[in-house]
Amino acid sequence: MTSERHVTILNRKGLHVxxxxxxxxxxxxxxxxxxxxxxxxxxxxxxxxxLLMIAAVPGTRLIIQAEGEDAVEAxxxxxxxxxxxxxxxxxx
Amino acid sequence: xxxxxxxxxxxxxxIGEAFVLTDEAFVIPRKEVAAKEVDAEAARFExxxxxxxxxxxxxxxxxxxxxxxxxxxILQAHIGLLGDEKLRAEISEDIRRNRHSAEYAVxxxxxxxxxxxxDDGPVAWVQPILQDLxxxxxxxxxxxxxxxxxxxxxxAREYVVxxxxxxxxxxxxxxxxxxxxxxxxxxxxxxxxAIVASSLxxxxxxxxxxxxxxxxxxxxxxxxxxxxTIIVDPDVATLKRYQAMGRNFSVMGRKLSSELRDLPAVTxxxxxxxxxxxxxSPEDIPAALEIGAEGVGLYRTEFLFLASQGPPxxxxxxxxxxxxxxxxxxxxxxxxxxxxxxxxxxVEGFVAEPNPQLGTRAIRLCFARPDLFKTQLRAILKVAxxxxxxLMIPMISSxxxxxxxxxxxxxxxxxxxxxxxxxxxxxxxxxxxxxxSTAMTLDLFAPHADFFSVGTNDLIAYTLAIxxxxxxxASLYQPSHPAILRMLANIIEIGRRSGRPxxxxxxxxxxxxxxxxxxxxxxxxxSVAPPVLPEIKKIIRSVTIxxxxxxxxxxxxxxxxxxxxxxxxxxxxKILPDAT
Numbered sequence: 001m002t003s004e005r006h007v008t009i010l011n012r013k014g015l016h017v018x019x020x021x022x023x024x025x026x027x028x029x030x031x032x033x034x035x036x037x038x039x040x041x042x043x044x045x046x047x048x049x050x051l052l053m054i055a056a057v058p059g060t061r062l063i064i065q066a067e068g069e070d071a072v073e074a075x076x077x078x079x080x081x082x083x084x085x086x087x088x089x090x091x092x
Numbered sequence: 093x094x095x096x097x098x099x100x101x102x103x104x105x106x107i108g109e110a111f112v113l114t115d116e117a118f119v120i121p122r123k124e125v126a127a128k129e130v131d132a133e134a135a136r137f138e139x140x141x142x143x144x145x146x147x148x149x150x151x152x153x154x155x156x157x158x159x160x161x162x163x164x165x166i167l168q169a170h171i172g173l174l175g176d177e178k179l180r181a182e183i184s185e186d187i188r189r190n191r192h193s194a195e196y197a198v199x200x201x202x203x204x205x206x207x208x209x210x211d212d213g214p215v216a217w218v219q220p221i222l223q224d225l226x227x228x229x230x231x232x233x234x235x236x237x238x239x240x241x242x243x244x245x246x247x248a249r250e251y252v253v254x255x256x257x258x259x260x261x262x263x264x265x266x267x268x269x270x271x272x273x274x275x276x277x278x279x280x281x282x283x284x285x286a287i288v289a290s291s292l293x294x295x296x297x298x299x300x301x302x303x304x305x306x307x308x309x310x311x312x313x314x315x316x317x318x319x320x321t322i323i324v325d326p327d328v329a330t331l332k333r334y335q336a337m338g339r340n341f342s343v344m345g346r347k348l349s350s351e352l353r354d355l356p357a358v359t360x361x362x363x364x365x366x367x368x369x370x371x372x373s374p375e376d377i378p379a380a381l382e383i384g385a386e387g388v389g390l391y392r393t394e395f396l397f398l399a400s401q402g403p404p405x406x407x408x409x410x411x412x413x414x415x416x417x418x419x420x421x422x423x424x425x426x427x428x429x430x431x432x433x434x435x436x437x438x439v440e441g442f443v444a445e446p447n448p449q450l451g452t453r454a455i456r457l458c459f460a461r462p463d464l465f466k467t468q469l470r471a472i473l474k475v476a477x478x479x480x481x482x483l484m485i486p487m488i489s490s491x492x493x494x495x496x497x498x499x500x501x502x503x504x505x506x507x508x509x510x511x512x513x514x515x516x517x518x519x520x521x522x523x524x525x526x527x528x529s530t531a532m533t534l535d536l537f538a539p540h541a542d543f544f545s546v547g548t549n550d551l552i553a554y555t556l557a558i559x560x561x562x563x564x565x566a567s568l569y570q571p572s573h574p575a576i577l578r579m580l581a582n583i584i585e586i587g588r589r590s591g592r593p594x595x596x597x598x599x600x601x602x603x604x605x606x607x608x609x610x611x612x613x614x615x616x617x618x619s620v621a622p623p624v625l626p627e628i629k630k631i632i633r634s635v636t637i638x639x640x641x642x643x644x645x646x647x648x649x650x651x652x653x654x655x656x657x658x659x660x661x662x663x664x665x666k667i668l669p670d671a672t
Contacts, residue, residue, distance in 0.1 A: 014217050017224040021169035024176075047178035048169070052221050053205060055213035 003071040005064045005079035015056035019086035024048040026081050032068030093327050098300030100320035101286035105338035106273025106295045110313045111251030112304055123193040134187045137194040140235035145174045173228045195236050202229040252313045256304045258285045268292055273315040275300055275322055280566030291372060293623035299563050353384040357629045361636040368619040370597055374415040380622040387424030389619025390597040394432050403464050409471030417479035424480050427472050430458055431486040454487030469504045476516030483519055484545055489527040494540050526550035531579045538590035546583055548598025552576055570653040571600045577648050584614040595619050605660045607631040612644025634667045
């Protein structure tokens with residue numbers, strides 16, 4: 001099963017080390033393989049290192065691709081996580 | 093075997109393992125392991141990654157709840173990066189496929205990531221990510237290098253320390269027993285490293301290009317602190333040759349000092365010369381006396397300020413000065429008040445200055461922060477009555493400033509008397525002559541100063557407009573410049589006419605090539621780094637004042653820095669054939 005969601009980075013400082021770590025941790029909760037696609041390049045959604053390598057600034061559009069038994073649920077939850085600014089207050 | 097050349101700034105030979113001290117970036121050279129060691133190397137990396145995670149975890153748990161929550165979260169994020177499967181897989185792959193050492197694989201993998209980011213990413217956004225990756229690299233290398241990555245205060249073994257540059261704070265606590273020698277990339281013959289090394293008697297070379305990048309901790313190294321030569325990974329023959337030279341050197345040094353220690357510094361025609369020591373801390377005093385110093389001509393108190401977290405308390409000053417007095421008895425102790433710039437000191441309310449050498453330094457900082465100054469003065473005045481203590485003020489550039497200092501000293505005395513202390517009434521107050529304006533108008537200072545001490549390092553730098561830490565212009569820093577010789581002649585003459593003692597405490601007085609010249613100009617007090625004292629004494633005992641006067645006259649007549657220096661070198665070698 002696969003599922004895909006489009007998201008936009010809203011955090012003022014972009015996808016830096018803290019949101020990257022938070023996202024990888026969130027992604028690890030799912031069995032599905034998680035890929036993040038930016039401009040045709042694909043990154044491992046469960047690797048905070050890979051997420052950092054996206055170097056996403058505020059406004060960057062990304063595609064979350066999930067593949068596996070819980071793909072729909074994973075893509076949905078992770079998209080919401082990005083929309084919620086990675087669960088972080090905007091203070092940072 | 094590989095030979096590098098730098099500037100030799102503190103004589104002696106150091107032979108041993110290199111210890112590369114790094115501030116920010118580790119520079120790990122390419123290193124391969126044998127095919128059969130690949131598994132062990134990969135396991136070593138895995139263990140290091142676990143250790144790095146545990147280390148950060150320990151830091152995290154030590155952080156109290158009061159500490160910024162953001163900081164804790166960043167630490168957690170770094171722990172996450174260290175545990176990142178993908179990163180670990182890539183590094184293991186590099187070890188297995190390319191047979192790279194774990195250190196090199198870590199460094200290469202992360203440096204490549206950083207390069208990709210800095211090539212593609214928008215600079216301002218990418219910068220913090222680069223720092224996180226660099227921090228990950230550091231954490232892994234720290235875990236891999238273990239006890240080889242230590243600081244100068246806690247070396248496990250003896251090392252030749254190699255660094256890009258050594259800050260005063262860093263050299264402050266270095267363990268003299270473990271540091272065989274110092275090698276830096278930055279600096280000239282009067283850099284901080286040079287001063288510290290020669291005052292501690294540790295061989296040193298500065299200005300050795302690329303050395304902290306090309307040498308790895310654990311490499312075998314020979315350092316010749318006279319010629320500034322570095323030999324990396326020497327062959328057996330070279331090693332043996334240098335070991336023999338090292339033995340000779342220390343025998344010669346000991347012989348020279350034991351022969352001369354109890355002999356007075358008197359010229360052949362009977363003129364008495366005073367030889368004092370420059371020290372950084374009271375702990376230097378026993379060795380200075382042992383080698384024949386008659387007292388302390390310059391006690392640099394900056395280290396007190398650098399060693400404490402905030403400004404030193406009166407008690408910290410007192411403890412240090414009392415110790416110095418108790419070691420010296422009735423011998424002279426000249427304490428120089430704070431000679432730091434606002435750039436070197438975390439002083440509240442001061443912003444970075446574009447040109448600290450010409451900024452709020454030394455006495456100027458003391459005027460701006462009278463609390464710092466008064467605390468130090470109180471301690472000095474309290475101790476002064478216990479021994480032969482004199483006060484020396486750095487960076488004085490006008491008579492006005494000296495008068496202001498005198499007023500502050502008087503007010504501190506009044507305060508102390510009010511508190512029923514007994515401040516020394518007679519403690520002499522002298523000035524450093526190191527700003528050209530003061531050197532040019534010294535007669536105006538004579539009525540208000542009890543003595544003069546020439547700080548040649550700054551005097552030369554300010555007169556010739558040379559930043560001596562800038563290797564591009566360091567070669568233009570010439571003590572033999574005619575302007576300097578004329579200034580010195582003038583200073584010594586004014587001292588003689590006004591009855592004010594003159595000493596030279598700058599590096600120039602510790603350089604054997606200038607000893608006869610200074611004697612000839614009329615200098616009778618030298619204050620030097622203790623290890624060079626026997627050589628200076630030897631020259632003094634080998635000349636007559638008439639010889640020295642002729643040498644000085646010819647040196648001035650030549651009127652050219654290079655020719656004067658060559659002449660002085662040749663004359664010195666007639667007296668001390670192996671002078672370097």
